[in-house]
Amino acid sequence: MKIAIVGAGAMGGLFGARLALAGQAVSFVEASDATIEAIRQHGLRLDTPAGQETVQVPISRANELAGTFDLLVIFTKGFHTAAAIDSVRHLVGPSTWALSVQNGLGNADIIASVVPAERIIVGMTNLPADLVAPGVVHSHGEGHVTIWSNDSVDSPNLHEVASVFSQAGLPCQADPQVQVAIWEKVAFNAALNSVCAVTRQTVGAVGASEQGRQLTTSIIAETVAVARAAGIDADEPRVIASVDYAFNNHQQHKPSMLQDLEAGRKTEIDFINGAVVAKGRQLSIDTPVLSALFNLVKLSEAKA
Numbered sequence: 001m002k003i004a005i006v007g008a009g010a011m012g013g014l015f016g017a018r019l020a021l022a023g024q025a026v027s028f029v030e031a032s033d034a035t036i037e038a039i040r041q042h043g044l045r046l047d048t049p050a051g052q053e054t055v056q057v058p059i060s061r062a063n064e065l066a067g068t069f070d071l072l073v074i075f076t077k078g079f080h081t082a083a084a085i086d087s088v089r090h091l092v093g094p095s096t097w098a099l100s101v102q103n104g105l106g107n108a109d110i111i112a113s114v115v116p117a118e119r120i121i122v123g124m125t126n127l128p129a130d131l132v133a134p135g136v137v138h139s140h141g142e143g144h145v146t147i148w149s150n151d152s153v154d155s156p157n158l159h160e161v162a163s164v165f166s167q168a169g170l171p172c173q174a175d176p177q178v179q180v181a182i183w184e185k186v187a188f189n190a191a192l193n194s195v196c197a198v199t200r201q202t203v204g205a206v207g208a209s210e211q212g213r214q215l216t217t218s219i220i221a222e223t224v225a226v227a228r229a230a231g232i233d234a235d236e237p238r239v240i241a242s243v244d245y246a247f248n249n250h251q252q253h254k255p256s257m258l259q260d261l262e263a264g265r266k267t268e269i270d271f272i273n274g275a276v277v278a279k280g281r282q283l284s285i286d287t288p289v290l291s292a293l294f295n296l297v298k299l300s301e302a303k304a
Helices: 010-021 033-042 078-087 107-111 156-167 178-199 203-207 210-229 236-249 256-262 273-282 288-303
Strands: 002-006 025-029 044-048 051-055 071-074 097-100 120-125 130-133 136-138 145-149 172-174
Touching: 002 010, 002 078, 010 025, 010 044, 010 051, 010 130, 010 136, 010 156, 071 078, 078 107, 097 107, 097 156, 107 120, 120 156, 120 178, 145 156, 145 178, 156 172, 178 203, 178 210, 178 236, 178 256, 178 273, 178 288, 203 210, 203 236, 210 236, 210 273, 210 288, 256 288, 273 288
Parallel strands: 002 025, 002 071, 044 136, 071 097, 097 120, 145 172
Antiparallel strands: 044 051, 120 145, 130 136
């Protein structure tokens, strides 16, 4: 399969390396000069509990690529999705599919400005990946990928993508209930990312506080209420259990939103808490805690 990975960060690097090592025809589309130079000179290095592997894979800016691809996998942050998909519109042919397992809500609608909605795959992944340096990705722990078509229609292409990913060591299931997984991850991220970002505390520090646990539980409850109003059967106890697991097992972890604020970067708050607040407003569901955390992160962004 001819695959373009758009964004060679932590998750893009993990997926691209796995797929290339499995023999797929992978090319990276990247905007960072440092990342392009690092991968061109040294290859893409993937460190896992099984060892270290380096793969030589083509990487370039979007305007340096020509031809069409079977699959575009978008791995940018949400606020870069519009620019990213626009930059690769010349790589989209009549049989090109696009896949988003990005954080948050709304990315598929943006991708649909370039790729027809019936050829967009959405999904969720909890596979672990950390970008140690440009072109160097660490992945320690287990996870999976869940995907389905954005228009909810079954297709042989869905199952082909799931098979290609699974054979590459990216366990993938095509599941028509994918929106449940997406919304439950949104609830998880809305809780941990925003609270850790605002308080500038690690996951363990938030979990050690009664107030921290109350905040995350309230955010989860509000997010699940919005999901259910939208007809999505998200499970509140399951999300709470996932957050509890993080409190107990990832105590030193700094979520990406906290890392972004510390580095003076823009966060994905608009695509996580902000998107749930907007959906709740549309469905007449009150989200006071989500709204408060959204506003606090936006204030912190402005200060950064």
